[in-house]
Amino acid sequence: MKIIHLCLSCFYIDNYRYQENELVREHVADGHEVLVVASTESYVDNLTLGYVAADEYMGSDGAKVIRLPYVGPVPFFLKKKLRMHPGVANILKDFSPDVIMFHGLCGWELLTVAQYKRANPHVRLYVDSHEDANNSAVGKLSQVLHRYYYRPIIRRALPWIDKVLCISLETIEFCKRQYAIPMQDMEFFPLGGYIADDVTYQSHRTEGRAALNLQEDQTVFLQSGKFDSKKKLIESLTAFTATHSEKLRFLIVGRVHESIEQQVAQFSSADPRIQYLGWKTADELYRLLCAVDVYVQPGSQSATMQMSICARCPVVIADVPSHEPFVKGNGWKVSNQEQLSNAFASIEKDPSVLSGMSQRSLEIAYDLLEYRRMAKRLLV
Structure with a gap:
């Protein structure tokens, strides 16, 4: 055609x-x-x-x-x-x-x-x-x-x-x-994403964690974007630093606006579990999402949320109508600081819940977000 x-x-x-x-x-x-x-x-x-x-x-x-x-x-x-x-x-x-x-x-x-x-x-x-x-x-x-x-x-x-x-x-x-x-x-x-097969996903995960010196028993959060106050990175870091487990990590990917740059630097210097990775290409970001355990987006919307679900990530995301189809047994919707902190605390207490949530994200991705299926939709 x-x-x-x-x-x-x-x-x-x-x-x-x-x-x-x-x-x-x-x-x-x-x-x-x-x-x-x-x-x-x-x-x-x-x-x-x-x-x-x-x-x-x-x-x-x-x-x-x-x-x-x-x-x-x-x-x-x-x-x-x-x-x-x-x-x-x-x-x-x-x-x-x-x-x-x-x-x-x-x-x-x-x-x-x-x-x-x-x-x-x-x-x-x-x-x-x-x-x-x-x-x-x-x-x-x-x-x-x-x-x-x-x-x-x-x-x-x-x-x-x-x-x-x-x-x-x-x-x-x-x-x-x-x-x-x-x-x-x-x-x-909806905006969709690429879904890797099991072999490719596991390869991305193994190689990504090795490159970042992450152990298999560590639980890794990732938040990405062009960070201004609307992205609520400061709120995420506040909730994360309230946890105490040395098996938790928080990765920041993207660019930090000067309005919050100093605050982010203070969080990073005070907590060695936080790591800023800078800007990544879309392909690099996808591989990182396969390597981590939880995607965090409590602020303004971003297409990376859909990408993260396609990478099998459980999510902690803003409770807004547009996210309704994407959080069904695979994460937390949060609308205030208390709910955000509770999500981090729940994961710290029992990280084993993330395995089932990861599988649920994959199911949602196949149902709603696979670009191969969406492209075929346009032909009829």
């Missing part, structure tokens, strides 16, 4: 393991002809979101990538919000896809693909949504854009969309309220 992934309302970043990358990679692996059409938004120097030059090249996920510039008679800060791009209709016509996956509801080119679907009703058109009340229509300009620009576009395109695929339960609610999308037109389609 011919499949086109349009990443014009979101970023597309080579050499990463975001949803867009994984779905493209799976479609290529299955032998389909795949094209990615993306905006110029990407990581610059592999560090921060920025903008690269328009280009055509073979992407790291195995598909040709066409990066299109933003256009329009307005300043750039508005162009990147309006999300108009040249030549999309011609690209669709020339490629003649069987399936269109439009990543991100909010952008002008949704009208272009809807028009193409209207003229070619046999084509399957899916649109995914990552929007929710935490990340969209928050500021004044954003509220205006969502109400008077994105919403009318979505409403006009909706009759030609086969399904709006929402990454979370909060996204479903937001789309229903903000854009008046009927429930029957939406489907839960």
Whole structure:
């Protein structure tokens, strides 16, 4: 089949393991002809979101990538919000896809693909949504854009969309309220991950623990991300340092914002069980998650949570609606410091409970998060 992934309302970043990358990679692996059409938004120097030059090249996920510039008679800060791009209709016509996956509801080119679907009703058109009340229509300009620009576009395109695929339960609610999308037109389609087979998993685990000089009887926690106060790393470290067992370890992976850098350093110097590993690539992080025993995320949401479940980790994560499908006998949902501390204390008291929770995470991963299965969903 011919499949086109349009990443014009979101970023597309080579050499990463975001949803867009994984779905493209799976479609290529299955032998389909795949094209990615993306905006110029990407990581610059592999560090921060920025903008690269328009280009055509073979992407790291195995598909040709066409990066299109933003256009329009307005300043750039508005162009990147309006999300108009040249030549999309011609690209669709020339490629003649069987399936269109439009990543991100909010952008002008949704009208272009809807028009193409209207003229070619046999084509399957899916649109995914990552929007929710935490990340969209928050500021004044954003509220205006969502109400008077994105919403009318979505409403006009909706009759030609086969399904709006929402990454979370909060996204479903937001789309229903903000854009008046009927429930029957939406489907839960979470961010997923790669699930290693038993041999590969055990290899990652053995090699990772050996590299970190971790003993088999040690229980290892890991928290990752770009750490600011919203990630609640300080709260995690406070709860961890209230434990006393020398068989517990806490690994920090990512970048620490200067606003909490000094506090993190104080925790690390005061407790030798805490180790800061710095930034890791997605593949390195996945192997680390296979090596540790518990993934911790009591603050703002991150796709690493899904990755950790695919790596068979029990979890200690924030008690928010979007996490509801992912914590069912495989960890703890926490909403305050007391609950977070109690989770650490429970694990310290009886780490043997983690074995069954690990197996449960694996089951949840196969049920909800396997990108191979999710990629096939887009073909029907």
